[in-house]
Amino acid sequence: MKVPCTQTSTSGLRGEYEGAAADYSVGQDWHAYTPEMHERWRRLHARQSALVERHACRSFRDGLARLDCAGGIPRFEDANAILRPATGWRLVAVPGFIPDDVFFDHLAHRRFPVTRWIREEHELDYLVEPDVFHDFFGHVPMLLDPAIADFLELYGKAGARAMAMGALEMLARLYWYTIEFGLVREDDVLKVFGAGIMSSASETLHSIGDGQVPRLPFEPVRIMRTGYMIDRFQQIYFVLESLPQLIGELVGRDFGPIYEQWRAAPALPAGQCLPGETLIPFPGART
Numbered sequence: 598m599k600v601p602c603t604q605t606s607t608s609g610l611r612g613e614y615e616g617a618a619a620d621y622s623v624g625q626d627w628h629a630y631t632p633e634m635h636e637r638w639r640r641l642h643a644r645q646s647a648l649v650e651r652h653a654c655r656s657f658r659d660g661l662a663r664l665d666c667a668g669g670i671p672r673f674e675d676a677n678a679i680l681r682p683a684t685g686w687r688l689v690a691v692p693g694f695i696p697d698d699v700f701f702d703h704l705a706h707r708r709f710p711v712t713r714w715i716r717e718e719h720e721l722d723y724l725v726e727p728d729v730f731h732d733f734f735g736h737v738p739m740l741l742d743p744a745i746a747d748f749l750e751l752y753g754k755a756g757a758r759a760m761a762m763g764a765l766e767m768l769a770r771l772y773w774y775t776i777e778f779g780l781v782r783e784d785d786v787l788k789v790f791g792a793g794i795m796s797s798a799s800e801t802l803h804s805i806g807d808g809q810v811p812r813l814p815f816e817p818v819r820i821m822r823t824g825y826m827i828d829r830f831q832q833i834y835f836v837l838e839s840l841p842q843l844i845g846e847l848v849g850r851d852f853g854p855i856y857e858q859w860r861a862a863p864a865l866p867a868g869q870c871l872p873g874e875t876l877i878p879f880p881g882a883r884t
C-alpha cells in the first residue's frame with residue numbers, strides 16, 4: 598500500500614494532542630513513564646547500539662556516546678544541557694507527528710520536536726509514526742554534528758517557501774532520503790546516518806547489507822524527484838561522500854527554479870534508476 602508522504606492533520610494519530618501549546622509543545626512528563634516503558638527503552642537501546650557499533654557513521658556513534666542514554670527513557674532537559682553548548686539545538690517534547698508548518702518553524706529556530714510516547718511491545722522494530730525511541734535515539738545523536746545541525750535549520754527555513762510554491766513533497770523527499778534514510782561512505786565502507794534506519798534493526802541490515810537495492814550518489818535534484826513509501830524498506834538509498842557535503846551542495850542554492858521545473862512531474866518510482874546513472878558499488882553485490 599502506498600501511503601502519502603506528508604501528513605496534514607493530526608486526526609488518526611496516536612499522541613495526546615489536547616492541552617498542547619500553539620506550537621504543539623507539551624511537557625515531557627518524564628515521571629509518567631512506567632518501569633515497563635523504561636525497560637522497553639533499555640532493550641531497544643541495547644539491540645540498536647550493537648548494530649550502531651558496526652554500521653553507524655562516526656558522528657552518530659560519538660553523539661550517542663555523549664548522550665549516555667542506555668539506562669532508560671532520557672530526560673530531554675538532560676540532553677539539552679549537552680546539545681545547547683555543542684550546536685545550539687534544544688529538544689521540545691511534542692505529542693507526536695505535528696503539522697508541517699509547525700515542524701518547519703521549530704527546526705528553523707534550532708528546536709527539535711521529540712515525541713514523548715514510546716512504542717508498544719508488538720512494534721519494536723518499526724512503526725510508521727515517530728515515537729520517543731525513533732526521535733531521540735535516531736535523531737538526537739546527529740544533532741551534535743555541526744553539518745547536520747546546520748542542514749536541519751536550513752531545511753526548516755526552506756519549508757515555508759516550499760509550501761507556498763506547492764513543492765512541499767519535493768522538500769520532504771530531501772529530508773526523507775538524508776535525515777531519515779541517508780547513508781554516508783566512510784573509508785570506503787557504507788555507513789548509516791539516517792534516523793529511520795537507525796531506529797530499525799532490520800532496515801539497518803537491509804540498507805547496507807542488501808546486494809540488490811540500488812544506491813546512488815547524493816544528488817539533491819534527483820532526490821527531490823524520487824518518491825518514497827513510509828511503510829516498507831526503502832527501495833533506493835542515496836550515499837553522501839561526507840556529512841558536510843549535505844550542506845555544501847545546498848547552501849546558497851535557489852530551490853525556486855528546481856521546484857518550478859519538477860513540482861508538476863510525477864515522482865520517479867523509488868526502485869528505478871535512470872539511464873546513465875552509476876550505482877555505488879556494493880562489495881557483496883551479485884550482478
Ligand code: HBI
Nearest residue numbers: 603693694695696697700710769
Ligand atoms: N512531526 N513530530 C514530527 N516529526 C516529523 O518528522 C515530522 C513532523 N511533521 C511534519 C514532518 N515531519 C514532515 O512531513 C516534513 O518534514 C515535511
Ligand code: FE
Nearest residue numbers: 727777792793
Ligand atoms: Fe524522524
